[in-house]
Amino acid sequence: MVAEARRPPFTWLSGRSLPSVVPLIGLLLVLLVLVWLGINLYKTPADFFTVLLFGLTNGAVYGLIALGYTLVYGILELINFAHGDVFMMGGMITATFVTSVFSLHDYPSATSLWPAVLVTLAVAMAGCALLNATVERIAYRPLRHAPRLAPLLTAIAMSFIIQNIGLAWKGPAYVSTPPVLSRGTIFSLGGVTYTWNKLIVLLITVPVLLGLVWLVQRTRQGKAMRAAAQDRDAAAMMGINVNRTISFTFLIAGALAGAAGLLYVLYFTNIRFDSGFQIGLIAFTAAVLGGIGNLTGAVLGAVLIGLIQAFNEGLSWHAPGSSWTQSIVFSILILILVFRPEGLLGEQTPEGA
Amino acid sequence: MPASAGSRKRGRLRSKLGVPDPLRRRWRAVPAPLRRPVLPVLVLVLAVLYPYYRGHLFKIPVLGTFPAMNTAVIMTVFAMMAVGLNIVVGYAGLLDLGYVAFYAMGAYTAAWFASPQFAAHNFTFGAVGVSPGVPGFHVSIWLLLILAGVFTAFVGVLIGLPTLRLRGDYLAIVTLGFGEIMPQIAKNGDNLFGTGFNLTGGPQGITPIDPPGFGSWIHRHVNALPDNYIAATNFDKLFFWTGLGLLLITVFCAVRLRDSRLGRAWVAIREDEIAAAAMGVPLMRTKTWAYATGAFFGGVAGCFYASYKTATFPDDFFFNISVFILCMVILGGMGNVWGVIVGACFLAYLDTEGIGNIGGWINEHFSGDSPKWAHVWASPIDIAKYSFGIYGMIILIVMLFRPQGLIPSARRQREFEEGVHDEPLYDASA
Numbered sequence: 037m038v039a040e041a042r043r044p045p046f047t048w049l050s051g052r053s054l055p056s057v058v059p060l061i062g063l064l065l066v067l068l069v070l071v072w073l074g075i076n077l078y079k080t081p082a083d084f085f086t087v088l089l090f091g092l093t094n095g096a097v098y099g100l101i102a103l104g105y106t107l108v109y110g111i112l113e114l115i116n117f118a119h120g121d122v123f124m125m126g127g128m129i130t131a132t133f134v135t136s137v138f139s140l141h142d143y144p145s146a147t148s149l150w151p152a153v154l155v156t157l158a159v160a161m162a163g164c165a166l167l168n169a170t171v172e173r174i175a176y177r178p179l180r181h182a183p184r185l186a187p188l189l190t191a192i193a194m195s196f197i198i199q200n201i202g203l204a205w206k207g208p209a210y211v212s213t214p215p216v217l218s219r220g221t222i223f224s225l226g227g228v229t230y231t232w233n234k235l236i237v238l239l240i241t242v243p244v245l246l247g248l249v250w251l252v253q254r255t256r257q258g259k260a261m262r263a264a265a266q267d268r269d270a271a272a273m274m275g276i277n278v279n280r281t282i283s284f285t286f287l288i289a290g291a292l293a294g295a296a297g298l299l300y301v302l303y304f305t306n307i308r309f310d311s312g313f314q315i316g317l318i319a320f321t322a323a324v325l326g327g328i329g330n331l332t333g334a335v336l337g338a339v340l341i342g343l344i345q346a347f348n349e350g351l352s353w354h355a356p357g358s359s360w361t362q363s364i365v366f367s368i369l370i371l372i373l374v375f376r377p378e379g380l381l382g383e384q385t386p387e388g389a
Numbered sequence: 390m391p392a393s394a395g396s397r398k399r400g401r402l403r404s405k406l407g408v409p410d411p412l413r414r415r416w417r418a419v420p421a422p423l424r425r426p427v428l429p430v431l432v433l434v435l436a437v438l439y440p441y442y443r444g445h446l447f448k449i450p451v452l453g454t455f456p457a458m459n460t461a462v463i464m465t466v467f468a469m470m471a472v473g474l475n476i477v478v479g480y481a482g483l484l485d486l487g488y489v490a491f492y493a494m495g496a497y498t499a500a501w502f503a504s505p506q507f508a509a510h511n512f513t514f515g516a517v518g519v520s521p522g523v524p525g526f527h528v529s530i531w532l533l534l535i536l537a538g539v540f541t542a543f544v545g546v547l548i549g550l551p552t553l554r555l556r557g558d559y560l561a562i563v564t565l566g567f568g569e570i571m572p573q574i575a576k577n578g579d580n581l582f583g584t585g586f587n588l589t590g591g592p593q594g595i596t597p598i599d600p601p602g603f604g605s606w607i608h609r610h611v612n613a614l615p616d617n618y619i620a621a622t623n624f625d626k627l628f629f630w631t632g633l634g635l636l637l638i639t640v641f642c643a644v645r646l647r648d649s650r651l652g653r654a655w656v657a658i659r660e661d662e663i664a665a666a667a668m669g670v671p672l673m674r675t676k677t678w679a680y681a682t683g684a685f686f687g688g689v690a691g692c693f694y695a696s697y698k699t700a701t702f703p704d705d706f707f708f709n710i711s712v713f714i715l716c717m718v719i720l721g722g723m724g725n726v727w728g729v730i731v732g733a734c735f736l737a738y739l740d741t742e743g744i745g746n747i748g749g750w751i752n753e754h755f756s757g758d759s760p761k762w763a764h765v766w767a768s769p770i771d772i773a774k775y776s777f778g779i780y781g782m783i784i785l786i787v788m789l790f791r792p793q794g795l796i797p798s799a800r801r802q803r804e805f806e807e808g809v810h811d812e813p814l815y816d817a818s819a
Contacts, residue, residue: 114558115561115562174785175785179788182788182792182805184558185482186792186805188484188558188561189484189715189788190784190785190789192486192712192715192781192784193780193782193784193785193788194785195781196712196777196778196780196781196784197778197781197782199778200777201778203774203775203778204775317565317569359573359577360573360577362569362570362573363569363570363573366566366569366570367566367570369562369563370551370552370563370566370567373552373563374551374552374555374563377559
């Protein structure tokens with residue numbers, strides 16, 4: 037009683053007594069979304085599953101980008117704002133190779149498509165890896181011991197600079213490519229069709245993801261990455277070259293962004309100099325949703341965000357529509373950060389209340 | 390001690406500038422209360438008289454002429470916003486990437502209560518320059534300036550309460566989120582949730598917004614005070630002086646706040662959050678106040694700017710503008726009001742006129758027209774297109790080589806030199 041009476045007013049402002057209500061509100065929101073999905077499923081089942089497949093494909097592309105954010109955040113605790121723009125450059129490289137270098141026309145034959153795609157993939161991944169590592173070298177490494185604000189600001193600055201490089205290179209209009217991935221049907225079931233281009237996106241994403249997991253979990257370099265992410269000082273004392281490990285992480289993240297850029301352009305067939313910023317923010321949200329620093333979480337979050345976006349844009353019953361996508365994604369980001377900063381799968385972070 | 394170190398440094402700088410020693414000694418003999426306001430007052434007088442001598446000024450080599458009057462108005466607006474953001478970023482050390490949301494709130498407050506937007510209602514209170522019979526809310530802009538500030542501060546508190554618990558970069562991303570949501574609401578607000586209710590006018594925005602003014606009664610008695618600004622002949626000058634006055638109030642508040650108990654609490658939080666909390670600074674309340682105060686000035690500036698432009702569009706409120714204002718704060722020197730004003734004026738000028746002028750100069754001297762450069766590039770390049778890349782370069786270069794900004798606050802500079810230890814990249818608790 038006495039302790040109760042002595043409690044200063046407005047403690048709820050400091051968030052101390054919030055957690056008891058917080059999960060309830062969160063659960064209620066999730067429940068509402070599920071009910072909405074259920075009603076849509078009941079009303080237009082074919083639409084629902086078509087949209088679901090769209091969402092999975094989007095999620096795969098977001099996943100590759102989100103992994104880049106998560107890798108870098110895991111090791112540097114830095115939101116690499118420039119990452120989305122590195123992805124954009126990957127898309128631009130792809131567009132250049134598809135239209136100018138290989139001059140692919142609409143739906144080329146498999147023999148001319150696959151070598152071209154693989155070469156472009158290699159170039160885009162290598163180019164973006166180098167670009168990302170260069171960004172780290174120029175903008176983040178000199179500020180390793182500066183206040184945390186400093187690298188965040190240079191990250192934003194690099195984002196603008198890369199955007200403008202893209203603008204200078206390709207101009208302000210959308211760069212479009214011919215649709216090179218076949219849109220032929222794989223199967224059609226009750227009005228739901230699954231097309232080859234969606235499958236191809238998954239066919240490229242999954243091996244890249246498996247390769248990443250192998251790299252991080254099984255190799256010496258991956259071990260060094262995990263060690264540096266846990267404790268850089270201790271890692272350095274154990275003889276790990278921390279700077280080189282960080283550079284390597286940026287190379288990997290850049291390569292993933294390059295692959296994502298390729299998939300995005302092949303699948304959506306257009307990209308613009310500022311596409312990277314928006315998509316990067318969506319992917320970052322995905323990384324936060326899954327639990328930033330957590331590789332599986334990033335992919336899970338990306339698939340969820342991809343689904344949410346697709347449901348929002350594709351469903352017919354009370355869906356807000358594409359003009360609200362950005363707001364919805366950011367609302368999710370804010371809600372996650374406020375209610376569960378550690379994300380769905382993440383460990384308890386210092387941000388966690 | 391901090392103050393003496395700072396003044397010693399400044400002293401060294403002054404002697405380097407070559408001010409003769411006896412003169413300096415005599416200047417030092419003037420008592421400090423008289424000495425200190427001299428420079429600000431001098432600058433203020435020069436600024437107030439600017440419309441009169443602008444036409445007689447020389448041409449700056451690359452940049453061209455001195456800023457035109459409408460640019461000068463924009464400069465005061467952005468200076469106001471930069472000083473407001475400086476309270477959040479510079480004083481309290483909270484990175485706000487969505488400051489444009491506050492600017493938008495202020496602008497839309499003006500648009501709602503001083504335009505024909507809500508034609509179903511008819512309410513006039515002290516408004517000037519409204520033709521009789523025009524429907525909608527019409528409240529005096531002077532009142533709206535305060536109302537917009539208060540309303541925006543309220544929104545700032547609403548945004549701040551749940552999010553200010555978050556640390557550094559998480560806060561940055563949440564504010565960025567709000568900054569991105571606001572223009573989208575503005576853009577889609579002409580048919581909110583399919584109800585047909587037109588809140589924001591959609592992509593077309595809201596126009597016309599009433600001008601400020603003193604009304605015919607005051608105008609009859611004091612001829613210098615105009616009935617309404619738009620109808621007056623020297624309308625840019627009037628807006629400029631009003632903007633200057635608002636900026637002056639903003640600066641006064643910012644400086645007084647910095648030295649107040651609250652301001653010292655902000656700086657304490659910026660330098661070491663845990664130590665500040667241990668010393669009894671209520672973190673949440675102090676941060677929320679920083680947010681609300683910053684938001685207040687953003688709202689006032691937005692309201693004034695909307696009234697000057699007589700319109701507001703969702704496209705004015707994109708993330709770029711947040712970064713643009715942030716760039717002003719960084720370039721000028723985080724935490725230093727004077728530096729921030731210099732940064733804001735310079736960048737606002739650069740954005741409205743400067744970059745175009747520089748582009749023109751470059752094209753004139755290095756374009757394909759002159760045979761010397763024809764083989765490098767043929768067509769004239771549009772420098773203004775790359776303005777945000779240029780601001781990015783400015784942020785990058787400043788952060789790498791002079792993180793304390795052009796005119797640093799002595800205290801902030803030391804933080805950058807020594808590093809701050811409150812936010813280690815690897816937590817002891819992790």
